[in-house]
Amino acid sequence: ISMIGLTLGVAVLITVLSVMNGFDRELKTRILGMVPQATVVSTEIIGDWEQLADKIKEDPEVSAVAPFIQLQGMLTSNGQVAGIMVTGVEPEYEKNVSIINDHMVEGSIDTLQSGDFSIVLGEEMVQSLGLQIGDKVTLVLPEASPSPAGVIPRFKRFTLTGIFTISPEVDSLMAFIPMGDAAKLLRLPEGAQGVRMKLNDIFTAPIASQKAAAIAPEQLYPNDWTQTHGNLFGAIQMEKAMVGLLLFLIILVAAFN
Template structure:
């Protein structure tokens, strides 16, 4: 069977047991370094993509992506919601009223951001209904003073569905005993679990009950929107508010969570660059190992030249040998990287539970997300193969310049 001579000899050199074990060791180190570099790069990028996706889907699925608010209570908010939904990028609109306070039960106190909502409209803009573990936001009824809390919040208080909790408002109320904060008792009618920091800091009540607590007319402070592209939030909210009277103003997620998103993007870029250096170092190891092979094989190269092999043939022989090292290391690294990316969340969760580690206290979610993007895998594999090929050029050209007479003079 016909085989190109350069491919045949290059594969033969790759499979052959070298008399110089140090050269074999350097080639093995190059392959292992390339494997580890590619695997770690794919795994870390998958984790960073996971954080990015969780921020977009979970956190930004609960907090407003964009809002149109007024300095006055909107008693005709349904009309504003219809105007907002006329924008081509707005997929849903819902009223809201926000207030801050503290929840207390069983002698414990915790700060909370309470949002008054209309359950029918809220389903259009929020993912809360999809993450209810007990009860439903439909249980929020006008005048019943029900409340929906996150699971982390209820667990910290030792409460469950249909238990009661007290909301303390910062507004002081005069009484015969002096000035005291305002208190209101709520019944827990729903518990949600997002798996993020919002579980311990957000609560939902009926829109009318929120107005009652704030002693305001029946209405809403503003309208929150859900967009088909969250990165258009500043542009869309600005366009809408320009068509409204002067007492309206816009806000969006870039004011509340923009720094977090930017930090994730910057960290992803910097970590990727640093880990890519591992692949680059492994490629340089291929250069050093091939240079040693060329030095070791001078006699063989000289014999091939005397038998009629051209410099181009010699160049291709060593390009094949170095490329094989790169292909094996890259493919092995890609396989390991994909396996780790798909299982890293379970592995880290198991390690955290076994050793009692709190690895995610500093993050906005309480688990390690991982999202494998095949385009990232493809880019990493292509770049690794390209670096491996480039690393073979210098040693291969050096081998092609060897003169048979000089190489065989002392043989």
């Protein structure tokens, strides 16, 4: 009975640890590979974002940085409509902080060049809108523009030049366009809205974002994945608690046997 009890306990521990390790790897390599781990966002457009990025990279916890402009809107094509979170990026910098370039199904993120009004979408979104590479898709912004015909929403047609696949949640919610085109769409001067960071340890995100914001405290506001994706943070915390509880129970069973 003692041997059977110990065998079952160790088997359960190995199984649960394998599941937890897979879950942890999925979170860190996929979802947190796309979601900004830490960011600083400015109240105004940062014209000299390269200088800010160089200062942020002085922190040893920061492995890479990239500028961005973020906007929300709706995509319409073939009579279908879907909400989307659009990020204006610089491809050469984005490849250093995101895993998107490693998960492209068709096309490349390098096709996002300012002035081309190109867009890269997730596979889930492409299928729901019935699109293919080279098709046109219309991005509608919630901001309205006055015209002689009345107030009409602002919209712009983009060409689909790339398709990525990460996970269903990410694929259906995120899109990427050139940062210069995002600025034109929002009628902003050239520059970045903020800078995102890739960290050596994702759990140092709150401290890293606050350090970066301290460079210009009156202008920059910190943010990190523990705030924007608190459910992921809670899931990782619960995972650690469960492993500790399992170890305690197995030791308890071994002692009892």
